[in-house]
Amino acid sequence: MSPPDRQDVSQIYKEVSIHCSTLYKWRSNWRLIGEAVPASEKDPDSWSAADKFTVVLETAGI
Template identity: 70%
Template sequence: MSPPMRQSVAQISAELGIHVVTLYNWRKAWRLQGEVVPASEKDPEGWSATDKFTVVLETAGLNATELSAYCRERGLYPEQVERWRQASQDANEKPVLTLKEQKELERLRAQDQKEIKRLKQG
């Protein structure tokens, strides 16, 4: 389930003789503990945004040596983690509108809709 081997739950079940439900329960428990356990055998670039963000959080305070060790354990590259970190930071680049600004935009949109309707009828 976890990198670097990334075997499916079915493969692990068959190989070790552990029931599939037990493995899914373990995986769920690991996720609740904050462990990065991707839900599939996907390459790390195909991981969910949640898994990538968890990696970013887990590596936030690591120095280069610690980051390299972390990545080796999980089948990642430090460059991937840095890209994910940058994407996480960029996600909040666009300023959030205030309530007043949102209402003004809604008012302008309603005006535009009325104007479009009027032009279509005329």
């Protein structure tokens, strides 16, 4: 769900059998604490400015 190995929720569900609603809740919680997790399953080119900025901040120290 998060970079660099971004997978969509349905792929993760198939691999580990964790219910989709649980995965969506985890993603929401990660966003609340500032983790670089996009709000949707869109490609990075379609991310919001806020999501892009979060990723820039996360990777600035690399």
